[in-house]
Amino acid sequence: MCKGDDASCPHFELHHKKLKQDLNAERRGFLKSGLFAASGLAALGAGGISLVTPALAQATISKLPAQRAYHYLPANAETVHWGYFSKSLKPRIEVSSGDIVTIEALTHHASDDLERMIDGDEGAESVYLWTKEKKGVDRRGAGPTDPAKYKKGSGEGQGVHIMTGPVYVRNAEPGDILEVRILDCVPRPSGNPKFSGKSYGSNAAANWGFHYNDLLGGTKREVVTIYEVDIAGGKSWAEAVYNFQWVPQTDPFGVRHDTIDYPGVPVDHSLTNRNFDVLKGVRLPIRPHFGTIGLAPKEADFVDTIPPSYTGGNIDNWRIGKGATMYYPVSVDGALLSVGDPHASQGDSELCGTAIECSLTGTFQLILHKKADLAGTPLQELNYPMLETQTDWLVHGFSYANYLEELGPSAQSDIYSKSSVDRALRDAFRKMRHFLMTTKGLTEDEAISLMSIGVDFGITQVVDGNWGVHAVVKKDIFSARAA
Template sequence: MCRGDDVNCPDFETHFKAFKQEIDPGRRNFLRSGMLGAAAGAAGGLSLVTPALAQTSARNGPATPSFHYLPATAETVHWGYFSKTLSPRVEIDSGDFVTIETLTHHAADDLERMVQGDEGAESVYLWTKDKKGVERRGAGSTDPAVYKIGSGEGQGVHIMTGPVYVRGAEPGDVLEVRILDCTPRPSANPEFTGKSFGSNAAAWWGFHYNDMLNDAKREVITIYEVDATGDKSWAQAVYNFKWVPQTDPYGITHPTIDYPGVPVDHSLTSRNYDVLKGIRVPIRPHFGTLGVAPSEADFVDSVPPSYTGGNVDNWRIGKGATMYYPVAVDGALLSVGDPHASQGDSELCGTAIECSLTGTFQLILHKKADLGGTPLEEMDHPMLETQTEWLVHGFSVPNYLDTLGPTAQSDIYGKSSIDDAMRDAFRKMRKFLMTTKGLTEDEAHSLMSVGVDFGITQVVDGNWGVHAIVKKDIFAGRV
């Protein structure tokens, strides 16, 4: 059922208006004073946004927030990269709400279920012998004399909606991104009414690929079905198939999954419908790639995560969560993509259930001049807050664009290390505990060993990730 998140619904305008009323800050008693933080009421009021900072930041925006809607079309997405050079697709004030449609870059694995009849998706995935709806796919060359497999060379794969320009945002500020809602995009094909679909590719970049039994390497795609009405909380497999060489409409043959959006010709595949029978995968919709534009290069591959966020691939970045990002360029230029219906920690085989979603966000700007003495002071990495937990994200190379220099975007793929990601997560959590909770170094070390959970976020994104989780109620006795 449409809740103001299905632009193809004939009653979309009515449903979207009702949804806006549902999340209206007045109706939900959001105070533009001390309790603006999404998690402020949880765990004894513990939040990274202090009441004083919330009051100060509230003055950066209008008294009454506005609502914006950003659909996913060939005109509103950029495919495979972040860029400080992009023109905004919408401009908002701090405190405004924005509903953003996101499309999975794996929809071409089953065009019938994930694209057909969907006007926005069809415009993005359009590819004939004469044109593509979105030509550039990746941060690589756009010169036909240089690229070999397609414009952008697939150096970056995610369909990103945006960017969103936040008025007043400047380098050194922190952008708070509250995820208020996150729902599957219904299939527009009448044959699949009430359903949504996603693709899981066990691909050549997966952690498993060089450790397959009998060294029988192959890429296998599994198509999953999700209940778009919200009545069922699980996904189930529909079929799988082995990738076979596909020739795109421009005549380039792709022996592996090496370029995003190549339409799969299923007359060449063999579909196996006898797969994962009786298995129900709990859905936890979230955005795998969410972040602001880096400053170090004009076009940045969307695959490796970095200090401005991006492809963090943490399944906890969903409804009810809040992300904090250091702003690197004017306007912040937030983009959202890589939507997932579900994912396990590690994203081991290369992808999650890649499923188009629509999210509603509230964006709040915290100015650098106001951050002194607050938990957001010196925030130089993406951080996640839920109602009950704080999470830091460690990467093999925290700011690879700066550390690795001019060849960073190619070199990072040879620098992946769980050891380095673990050390970065440890250092970030230690700093968090010492600076925001006032612990000594020795106290922080002890608490991390007995009360902090470290986990592998992903091992497939070129810049591997480890997250560290500390529960807020550990500190409840201090409130």
Template sequence: MCRGDDANCPQFELHYRAFREDLDHERRGFLKSSFVAAGGIATLGAAGASLVTPALAQATAAKSPAVPKSHYLPANADTVHWGYFSKSLKPRVEVDSGDIVTIETLTHHANDDAERMVEGDPGAESVFLWTKDKKGVDRRGAGPTDPKVYKKGSGEGQGVHVMTGPVYVRGAEPGDVLEVRILDCVPRPCANPKFKGKAFGSNAAAWWGYHYNDMLSEKREVVTIYEVDAAGAKSWAQAVYNFKWVPQTDPFGVVHETIDYPGVPVDHAKTSRNFDVLKGVRVPIRPHFGTLGLAPSEVEFVDTIPPNYVGGNIDNWRIGKGATMYYPVAVEGGLLSVGDPHASQGDSELCGTAIECSLTGVFQLVLHKKGDLAGTPLEELNYPMLETKDEWLVHGFSFANYLKELGAEAQSAIYGKSSVDLAMRDAFRKMRHFLMTTQKLTEDEATSLMSIGVDFGVTQVVDGNWGVHAVVKKAIFAGRA
């Protein structure tokens, strides 16, 4: 059944309007307060507390349509690319600065329990279709697509996330900054009537997890399926069952001893499901997008796993509803893609994954042109920056731009060169730069403030290019003119 996500449905417009009406009043209030009459683009937060100054907002509004348009991008086999970013991808929708785009995203772990996360959902069924004769999306990763070369499958799983998009922003050019406001972020309801009103996600404690070489007994991969209230009445997730990964044979006949290729259908006749798991434990949900970003310019196909200067797989649970991300534009149109949706995650994403759960997001995309950035906090932005109502946050990586720094073999070399120490140093340098350029502090002032008023945390240690974030509260600067 169409839920406002099937453009071919005769009643698509009716269903889409119903979907929009179902969004909660908080989001509608946010939308109302986000626009100004002239240009429809306002700064977020209190006056002077946003990276977008009033002057920059005015200059941006002057170049944008007076009334933002709304767009809908469903997730299906025709609108997703699996496991890679590419500057040559055909846009799935084109928007103007200030426009609002509702984007569906699917977790690449849905086939861990197809009954709960795929069955009855036309979009998911088209993406995860895999029979002995056909795959709904054949290429999964930035690796080889020649059957004579690959061993696990097309793309070799060198990149795992189901990415919806890309979205082309008209007028975006290298040197510009794209502001991405996350207006809403809601779970995708299970379409199987057996589980009405629920949504589900998967957490895989996998071989790439930080814990793996320190296990107390035999090394193993264990998948835990979690349940989420799709209506949002419950603010927590709870475990349904877990199972130990056992070798799975995919429909093409390849045996997967470990979780080494995305979307392999799990045959639960071969697993032993344990329903007595994490009883009485309620995990607070904080829906967010693990992978959100633009296309880099350096190479044609880029693995979605390591994050980079244009964003990507940052895996920060703060990138959810109410947050704003700023990205430097590297290619024409920016080419924004969204995926790796999470119901919840802790800092570090220790075991390799979060609660990987399909979500639908509502985004407003605002383009700030290079010529308008001089003298503003965004003038020298060359890394992904997060802003919330109360905080600014920079993301440091082991390598700020590994594609450039590690040369021709960067996409394989990165997995053996990351460290928390390198990521910490990058986060320190970026926060120092941020404080000196946006708050006009001296180096000595910035260094002192970072030690006493900035919180550094481990974002993730499982994405090839490890991450450390630095958080500074806006209230620290409340006494400044």
């Protein structure tokens, strides 16, 4: 019987429409899982050691509306902005502190395999639409939108991530802290009936990768590997389907792309040589997470999504997944939260340039902590994105803590030539020292000793313009210490 996957069926259109409705209902099923997960989080700061102290929790709770609302923000051409953050963007939804919102996030690498990651998915199809006449989302990046100035395409690819949002948080003001709890995070199912029950992602070993100028034999190449994820829960790993070497592609507007230099260019696989005999017997544990969650910065109207900064953005830490909490300093009214760059899995460093770039849907609880309530709490002087899990605290260091301010008018171009692991490590050290001294009341000497023997410093990423180093400290180190 046709289930919407047999084009020869006389009732194919009716069956296919029902299939799409069922898929949409499946995606919106996150409501139940998100609310169920949130029910155990009703009391702020309750249980365990948290950056939210009991006093701050009480102050925040007193400001919450009597009723918590639930919101659903799908990803489509009307709800996404591609490749940039902006303080001037019109919000797609407004929420109150304590509300829960489910947000769909599309990978910007779906066009590497249109059949598996775009076809049949109405939201993705609307975003990736690109014909000779128009694009579903024209601007892709923070660069010029005047055809007389750009060469690759509108936005010039100065920023690549498809960001859903922004979300306006009522009463959020500069100086506040936005707490973002990730209640759920799961792969988006393929909309193509041929791949029912599966999700797919792309890993591009690209020209911006750390490896690119160090290939054996000196022959530069970009290789894309497509991975399959089982969303039915039968497998907790991803497996490679095939890989291919990038060959010049001409986009529907007639621009030739010799390298991967502009997001969303449709790959014509009649020109590629796909190798299906790749990474056989290798299982990659999946750890779904969001590479890019951030608030709008105040420094510029259009900010490239690639380099991370003090309001978050493209941190690319695989620990920012289900069960994690992020804290972001608010820079503009409403905070303007956007979510994108979803990953099925990634290792520390993201060495070749990308993770398994795979569309996800996340459920979040957004909690606003007002500046007036932060005095004497661990969040009082927080001016960088911080991650909290059940067991750990993580600070994120960057080559430049706030490159937009530090590098001046040409920051968005200069950052790509000025980053170093040394600078990022120095920033992570300073932030962890500050955290230990202010939050735990350690002296500088105590903090330095503890950092050397009880804090793990790791390379978050070396591919995002503003390189990152994270520092991880276990909460149980302080279990015998008075609060």
